[in-house]
Amino acid sequence: MPVARGAVSGLAAAFAGLASAELTAAAVRPEAAPVTAVGAALVDLTPVAVREWAIRLFGTSDKLVLTLGIIVVLALVAVGTGLLAVRRLPAGIAVTGGFGVLGAVAALSRPEASWRDALPSLVGAAAAAAVLCLLVTAARRPPPAWAPDRGARAMDRRGFGRLVAAVVVASAGATWAGRRLGAHGSAGATASRARFVLPRPTVPAPPVPAGADLRVPGVSPFLTPNGDFYRVDTALVVPRVDADTWRLRIHGEGVARPLTLDLRQLLARPLVEHDITLTCVSNEVGGPYAGNARWLGVRLGDLLREAGVRPPSQGGRADQLVARSVDGMTLGTPVEAVMDGRAALLAVGMNGEPLPFAHGFPVRMVVPGLYGYVSACKWLSELRLTTFAAYDAYWVRRSWAQQAPVKTQSRIDTPRPYADLAPGRVAVAGVAWAQHRGIERVEVRVDGGPWQQARLGASDGVDTWRQWVWPWEATAGRHTLEVRATDGTGAVQTGVATGTVPDGATGWHAVDVSVRAPG
Numbered sequence: 001m002p003v004a005r006g007a008v009s010g011l012a013a014a015f016a017g018l019a020s021a022e023l024t025a026a027a028v029r030p031e032a033a034p035v036t037a038v039g040a041a042l043v044d045l046t047p048v049a050v051r052e053w054a055i056r057l058f059g060t061s062d063k064l065v066l067t068l069g070i071i072v073v074l075a076l077v078a079v080g081t082g083l084l085a086v087r088r089l090p091a092g093i094a095v096t097g098g099f100g101v102l103g104a105v106a107a108l109s110r111p112e113a114s115w116r117d118a119l120p121s122l123v124g125a126a127a128a129a130a131v132l133c134l135l136v137t138a139a140r141r142p143p144p145a146w147a148p149d150r151g152a153r154a155m156d157r158r159g160f161g162r163l164v165a166a167v168v169v170a171s172a173g174a175t176w177a178g179r180r181l182g183a184h185g186s187a188g189a190t191a192s193r194a195r196f197v198l199p200r201p202t203v204p205a206p207p208v209p210a211g212a213d214l215r216v217p218g219v220s221p222f223l224t225p226n227g228d229f230y231r232v233d234t235a236l237v238v239p240r241v242d243a244d245t246w247r248l249r250i251h252g253e254g255v256a257r258p259l260t261l262d263l264r265q266l267l268a269r270p271l272v273e274h275d276i277t278l279t280c281v282s283n284e285v286g287g288p289y290a291g292n293a294r295w296l297g298v299r300l301g302d303l304l305r306e307a308g309v310r311p312p313s314q315g316g317r318a319d320q321l322v323a324r325s326v327d328g329m330t331l332g333t334p335v336e337a338v339m340d341g342r343a344a345l346l347a348v349g350m351n352g353e354p355l356p357f358a359h360g361f362p363v364r365m366v367v368p369g370l371y372g373y374v375s376a377c378k379w380l381s382e383l384r385l386t387t388f389a390a391y392d393a394y395w396v397r398r399s400w401a402q403q404a405p406v407k408t409q410s411r412i413d414t415p416r417p418y419a420d421l422a423p424g425r426v427a428v429a430g431v432a433w434a435q436h437r438g439i440e441r442v443e444v445r446v447d448g449g450p451w452q453q454a455r456l457g458a459s460d461g462v463d464t465w466r467q468w469v470w471p472w473e474a475t476a477g478r479h480t481l482e483v484r485a486t487d488g489t490g491a492v493q494t495g496v497a498t499g500t501v502p503d504g505a506t507g508w509h510a511v512d513v514s515v516r517a518p519g
Contacts, residue, residue: 005086005139006084006139012131013078018034018074020126022182028117028120029117031107039063040234041110054066060232082136085133096129100124103124104122111328138163188242188244190240193243196362203270203273205275208223208275209460213467217414219413219431224292225351232282240357241361243362246262248363248381250383253386254317255385257306257307258307266346269298276293277433278366278376280371280372286509290433298345301338301340304321304339309385320385322391325377332374332393334374337367346380360379364380370406371504400503401502406433406435408432410431410485410493411430412430412511413431421515422474423517424474426472430483436462437462437488439459439488440486442454442485443484447480475515478513478515493508494507
């Protein structure tokens with residue numbers, strides 16, 4: 001019985017501590033909650049190889065898996081702490097306090113942290129310690145001397161059970177209150193997005209060309225719906241920024257006229273629309289982390305010129321533009337790429353609607369031709385001009401390259417790997433991209449045979465992917481299909497296979513399929 005009561009005491013105390021911490025975090029900021037803070041710190045400390053493995057295995061669910069993993073570990077530790085406390089209560093309380101300090105340190109390690117971020121973990125640890133002391137004391141209390149042994153044990157069990165139930169109910173109430181307060185705290189941001197009406201573009205994008213979408217079943221649509229657009233970032237809690245209080249600061253080396261803009265002032269400038277494919281550097285050959293959207297925003301190069309910035313090719317002092325997110329993430333973009341005339345945008349719209357919160361509302365960067373980790377800062381708050389020699393952004397400090405132009409890639413969307421096909425004509429189809437260079441040709445081969453040219457969908461410019469399709473007369477047996485692309489400069493996609501680190505994967509995407517015998 002002491003063992004069971006100790007385990008229950010530890011779990012109930014941990015629940016009370018997490019609930020109290022979440023309630024406190026609602027008054028501080030959601031990112032300060034201990035599970036979130038510890039998770040974010042673990043993301044920072046995780047080796048690149050392990051992080052890439054997690055992305056490959058869990059995809060965009062990696063953050064949920066991390067959070068659940070932390071909760072499971074906490075539950076196991078809570079059971080052990082409860083068992084320890086039954087035997088040595090001061091030691092159990094010390095372990096509980098140690099975890100509170102660990103959570104506080106993790107919260108204070110975040111880039112945008114203040115001293116207040118330590119409060120949720122410390123308050124949670126104090127609540128957990130108090131509940132642990134209460135429950136363990138009750139668990140160790142001897143039965144009344146006047147009662148029969150069997151009746152006393154039953155009364156003792158009921159009394160302990162009622163106490164645990166009261167703790168659980170109170171903790172559930174605190175959790176509910178914390179989430180309600182958190183939702184109320186983000187209500188302003190939600191309301192500001194609901195009120196936000198996208199202005200008409202000064203320079204609208206032309207209609208998507210007829211034939212750009214080949215409408216082959218199984219192929220990614222030419223324009224990726226917002227809800228299906230990939231998301232790869234480190235934010236365990238999606239920042240919800242109030243558009244009414246949002247500000248952007250532009251400053252640094254070579255900035256003759258520093259700027260601080262609110263959203264209204266930003267939107268007073270000419271707005272342009274442009275179709276751009278974004279790609280994550282973590283995308284393996286044939287992977288899903290690419291998407292194409294119609295973006296609306298202000299030309300970033302024009303805004304920098306307004307601030308008096310000159311690119312290095314014109315004698316400018318800064319060669320790196322460091323973008324900072326509201327959660328402290330930093331991305332470094334070559335100034336030359338931003339100011340060379342390409343459609344580098346501070347985007348406010350995505351596929352005809354305001355940016356979703358998960359994709360950077362109210363303002364994010366979009367720069368065609370560069371992987372997202374050096375160009376696509378979401379929840380933008382600051383642009384600082386500096387040099388690559390003077391500063392390494394977040395991902396560069398974690399073994400990724402400083403500069404990362406997108407590599408030519410092609411992908412087979414259909415047939416799927418290990419598909420069981422009927423003999424006869426099969427549509428082999430997919431997408432290919434080489435942003436800011438465009439796709440000139442796509443070729444497919446079967447079982448290492450000669451390359452066959454595929455039919456391309458109509459081009460929507462050099463900054464978007466192109467669909468392609470090749471009709472294959474499939475014969476019985478097991479076959480390997482491979483694809484390669486040629487970009488707009490005439491360079492053929494390399495077949496040399498490399499991993500994603502440090503600047504993107506290379507190689508030809510291959511799919512193995514089986515074709516049934518006729519009849």
